[in-house]
Structures are given as structure tokens and as C-alpha cells.
Amino acid sequence: LTVTKQIEGKKTGKQENSGIYSNREARKILEYLLEHPSAVFAHNVLPSDDVAYPQAEAVLGDAKVDAAQLLADMTSAGVLSSQLVDKAPACPQCGSKQISTRYLCPQCSTYDIRRTYLYEHLKCGKVGNEESFKKGEQVICPKCQSVLHNFGEEYRVVGVWYECNNCKNSFNNPSHSHFCRPNNHKFSPDLASLIPLFQYQLNRNEIENIRREILVYSEAVAYLENLGLTVLAPHSLKGKSGATHRFDMVLVFPKKGWRGEETTFAVDVLPSSLAVESDVFKNFAAKARDVKPAKACMIAVPMLPSDARSLFEDLKLTAFEGPTIREAMQAFQSKSGISAYIS
Ligand SMILES: [Zn+2]
Ligand SMILES: [Zn+2]
């Protein structure tokens, strides 16, 4: 499953990545990993049988997100790498990892079986079950009647044997069955699901891209905050259709004048010059049309990809470009109309 997901993540490429970079929780994880590049997020199976990632949860603070799902999504997006560390047996019916095992008679399937050891008297070579050697408190060889004292020197265990109290069958290897403790579903080991468990690390091959994207995004937010503006990043706005749409940054300006309304600017950041799929622009145009903020625009560093420029113009979108994020933000500050709101 994970392998398929990774391939899908690669296919959607840039689009998948921009989703990850504008995800606030994913950014927290990436910011932490840029500071601690050798950190490993290891799993922990809780008594409740949930899989937890305590270190990732500590980084996320009190954010209400499923850390395991977030780490898997970040792996699909190519920013983390995962290593398989275990396969946990789970109930095929309900998925519970709280599993008990029973040892059964292979003939009649009862769990009422008894284990005995096969003893060997080393001197005379007699092999027999534990009971035939035990006479009260003493161990006596049933063949030569020697009283045996030293386990390991005079006699030893040469085998294990099971006997069924129900059908009296004797056997070497009991068969096994499982049941899940929460729902008591019974199943054989052949039917148990094997759930892969992963640990996660920064994807070293992507570290330069991650550094650039994370730093560009936080710099854009910091630039606007330094102007004294309120920046919600990322933030979702409700459209006329009733759907909510997520933007990388939303600037909210308080009411102005006697009939003024709250003014919002919705901004997405396109931090890299890598090929951008046309869907990114179409989606942006569609959500801007639905939400109708005072202004909707994109910040592109260093510039819009040339093959996308004509589509971008057809959709009547606005972008502010610059060789660095600072210069792109300066263009945004001077030409987007926000200067009217800066005191
Ligand atoms: Zn179950
Ligand atoms: Zn039996």
C-alpha cells in the first residue's frame, strides 16, 4: 500500500508537495527536522492498540491531528522517508492488534493440553517422559532404578511432548489459534493481518528543496507580520458555494469607515521554479471566484513558470514575482494595495 502511495505521490509531483508545505502541522514537523536532521520518529503500540508517534506528537503540541497519518502523507509527498520496523499481527475482522494466542491439540482442537518433557538418563540411555522418572520428590530412572540428583549431569531434557487431556493424542507441536481481546474474533495464524509499522526520517534527497520551501514560506509570513499585519497562515475561507477553500496566507483587515466591512486578501505562495501543473492555477482561480476576497494573488519565486504564463493570464490571475522571496514580497507590498491598510 505504502509503495503504491509513494508512486502516486511522485506522479502528482509539485501539486502534492505544495499541499504538504501549506499544511501547518507538516511545516512544524519539517521545521523541527531541519533543526534536528538525524531525528527518527519511532512508533509505539499503546495498550489501546493504537500506534502512536510520541516524538512527532511532542513536536505537534496540542494540534488535533493523527500523527501516524500525517507522517504517512508526508512520506507520500516525498519529504519524509520511511523504514519498515515491524509487522504487527492484527485481527482480520476488526483490525485490533490486541491478540491472544491459544495452544491447541492438532487432532481435536481443544486447548486442554499438557506439556511433558522427555528425560534421558545419560549413563544407561533410558529416555522416558517426566512422569515415568518422578517418584514422589525423587527422580529415579525407570530402567536402572538409579536415583538421579544432578540435572544436566546425570540426566537431561531431550525433547518436549504434548498430551491432549481430551482425545489422549500425543504430539510435538501444538497448533495455534488467535482471538482478538476486544471482540473475541477467532482466527488462525494463516488469516492474521500483518500490519506494517514504519519509522520516519527527513528525506535526505529532498533536504535542499525542503529547506527552500519551508524557509520561503515562513519568510513570506514573517515579512507581512513585520508590517504589523494579521496573517492567518494557512487559513480556510468559506465560498458562496458553501465549500471552504484553503489559502497559504489570508490577510484580514479590520472594518473601515461607517459602512466598511472586513477586508480579506487571499494569497498562495509558489516558492519554486519547478514545473507547476496547470491544475494549480485552475484550482486557485476557482477558489478565488468562490470566495471573492478583496484580492486573490500568488507570490512566485523567482517567477511564474513560462509555460504556465498564458494560462495564468487567461484566468486573469495576479502574481507578484521576485528573484528572492523578499523582493517578491516587496512587489506585493507596493503593488497589491495593502499599503492602504498599513498604519
Ligand atoms: Zn477482532
Ligand atoms: Zn485432542
Ligand SMILES: [Zn+2]
Ligand atoms: Zn538408568
